Amino acid sequence: MRAEFQRPRGTQDILPPTSQKMEQIRRIAVDTAQRFGYLLVETPVFEQTPVFMRVGESTDIVQHERYSFTDTGGVDLTLRPEGTAAIARAYVENGMFNQPQPVRLCYYGPMFRRERPQALRYRQHTQFGAELYGSVQPEADAEVILLACAVVEKVGLPDPVIRVNSIGCSKCRPRYREALIGYYQEQRSQLCPDCQTRINTNPLRLLDCKIDIAIREQAPDIKEFWCEDCSAHYSQLTELLVLSGRQVSRDPFLVRGLDYYNRTVFEIGHPSMGSQAALFGGGRYDGLATALDGPESTPAVGFGMGIERLLSVVEKNFEILPLTRVYVAHLPGFEGPSLVLAEQLRREGFPAESDLLRRSLKAQLRDAGRRSGVVVIVGGQEWEQGEVGVKWLENGVQMTVKREELSDLLRRQSE
Ligand SMILES: [Zn+2]
Ligand SMILES: [Zn+2]
Structure with a gap:
């Protein structure tokens, strides 16, 4: 076949039986979410580019990883790189803040990112996610995390492990930021080139660096900087998870670098994957909908899971429901x-x-x-x-x- 007829680099054709397994995971995920009261929302696969420039994990995505284009009408559009921003846009645009709160939503569909091709990183991949709007309480974070665990369990990974942290709030995080910058400034000469830039642009992400692992061990811990409210939120959340029979541990290096993220950050893993490997993550972003012209206070917490990654972990013992044909x-x-x-x-x-x-x-x-x-x-x-x-x-x-x-x-x- 001529190269120009082949599928675009970094994409895949999902064929049977993998497609059947994916479909089964979709059903399990959406059905489990429904049992928790989270109902499916379908947004367009493309949005006006500013939706993703303003908010979402995607602000982290460098420009060249976005699939952006100008259509023949001159409108600047982007294929969605993640679900959270699009759901926030839909929540605000459809006035869902006027409905009785909380509003429980979930989504499932393709996401697009022009990544460097490597194993399990596709330029079009599938994500399932859930978003809970309208509650600042730790019970909301707990419910979202319990839903994430339930889905993981139902697709065949019993006893998922939760790693959780709190990145504080606008009251307490600035002080931590300062302390972190101070500490890393002293180590500056030993840092990788990316981190030398991060000190000025995104200091919290210094803790994320896969290279400067030894340096972060001595870094100040945000826990020492939590205000009373953040401290209470964290301990109530972890207590609720433990009472619900889940395994929880704190990971002080789990952070998000964006301003509208606050308090809870979490990752779900599984003992079979090693202690630091994560299947997917989520967190709280009370400032997200506001950044998209939503009401002043619009608390939200959610997660997004990559289905291809999840399937790669469960595939070995994943049975297709028998078709008695x-x-x-x-x-x-x-x-x-x-x-x-x-x-x-x-x-x-x-x-x-x-x-x-x-x-x-x-x-x-x-x-x-x-x-x-x-x-x-x-x-x-x-x-x-x-x-x-x-x-x-x-x-x-x-x-x-x-x-x-x-x-x-x-x-x-x-x-
Ligand atoms: Zn705080
Ligand atoms: Zn680094």
Whole structure:
């Protein structure tokens, strides 16, 4: 195939059975969220660029990682790199702050980022997330984290671990920032080039650096700077999580560098992945909706999880829900009746397919063996007498039944 016809670099075609597994995860995630009261919101996959410039994790995304374009009407648009900003925009634009609070929302869909291609980093990837609007209380943070854990558990990773931190609030964080800058200034000459810039632009992210790990060990801990409210919020949250039976530990290096993030930052991991690896994270961002012209005080907390990453961890022991498919095979000359019978069975609620290649019965049975649980055979004398053959591939049991008794038999067998 010519290069110009191939899929864009860093993207993937999601084929069966991976697509089936992804679909199953989507159902589990959305269904679990619904049980918690979080209802699905679908926003456009592109927004006006300022939505992502102002807010969201994406402010961190350097310009060249955004898929931005000007459409023929001259409007500056960007393919969404994450869900949180788009949901905040929808919350404000649809006046959801006028509804009874809290408002519980979730989303699922593709996100776009022009990343350097590497394993599991796709330029289009799928994210599920939840957002809770309208409560500043630690119970809200707890519920969101419990939902995140429930989804992880339901897709097959029991006992997720929670790492949590608080980055304080506008009252207490400035003092911490100063202390952090002071400490890192003294180490400046030993820092990596990125961190030398970060001291001035985004000091909290100094703690994030994967290179200067030794230096951060001695850095001041934000815990010592929490105001009374932040301190109470943190201890109530962790207590609620422990009381709910979850494993929680504090990670003092877990931070977000953006101004509208406050208090809770968390990551969900799993013992099987090692102690520092995270599946995904979330946090509180009480200033986010306000930055998009929302009301003055619009508290929010949420998370976003990458589905491809989650699937890569659970895939080994992930079973696709069995499709008890009926394969309608036919003797030569009975292609028509077999297609019609398959259609009748589908209308009665059975997943069913028939041969479309006019193959020999032997070839059809071989084909059926690859994907079906039961074969119905149409043709011959039995058909003339209103009967069909039925064969269960698993155990080889075979019988002949009246056509009108077929559905009952299949139904009984699948129970
Ligand atoms: Zn505070
Ligand atoms: Zn560094």
